[in-house]
Amino acid sequence: MMIQIEPDTDIPIYTQLTNQIIEGIARGHIKPGDSLPSVRSFAADLGVNMHTVNKSYHELEKKGIIQIVPKSGAVIIKHEGIDDVTYQKLKEDVKPHIAEAMVFGMTEEDIQQLVKSIIVELKEKN
Amino acid sequence: MMIQIEPDTDIPIYTQLTNQIIEGIARGHIKPGDSLPSVRSFAADLGVNMHTVNKSYHELEKKGIIQIVPKSGAVIIKHEGIDDVTYQKLKEDVKPHIAEAMVFGMTEEDIQQLVKSIIVELKEKN
């Protein structure tokens, strides 16, 4: 797990961590069934507070991406398909960015290619 | 301009306002050259503070979407194409959501169609 935390961003540390763990799963670096490091060891590695990592784990659990087993660890959940609630939330999150792209004159094809480039980037093996 | 502010969300009011103005432009309800209401009158309409609207306007100006002319008003800028900096920032903003979609088992086609449905929704005339 190569995690890069940038302390001087307006993005909270726990959000950065959450996003990079999600990316790690999407990239295939972490697979369903795998366990995340303990909050203490991970916090020590990253040079952040234990509670910050804990908050990230609970955010991932709330999203339904990991399952926290008390006194044991955080395990990546395997997903067959996306449920409707998650889908709608995802849609609401993406919508503002699509709208902004359209304001800047991007066409449907432009936006679709932007999305494709992101997917390709995430599918790359590194 | 039909603006719906939800005070009991974790999304800041000024962000809600910013996003809905952007959506309004994407939908064609507001066009380049049009002026936004004054911060005072808009604040009164929405039932929020003047400074909150002011913050939203400055966020839109920072994004390069409007131009604030002191003592005059806020005018929607016309965009021919998107510049590289904005494009990259947009890409970084969208990436986490795409990654999350992939974690939930959505395929490239699934994601492409999600994007298409958002675009269609924004292009609808209402």
Added chain:
DNA sequence: AATTTTGTTCTAGTCAATATAGAACACATT
């Protein structure tokens, strides 16, 4: 069996962000 590690929970503190409020200013518009 004893020790270590685990996630959890609690209090505590600092700093920044959010939102509201009121006032005053200089400049345009009416």
Added chain:
DNA sequence: AATGTGTTCTATATTGACTAGAACAAAATT
């Protein structure tokens, strides 16, 4: 002249973010 405009300033209350230390019970390890 009066009004409306964006700007700027101080002020306050609330919440979020982050760090810190301590303690607990249960699991894993030795």
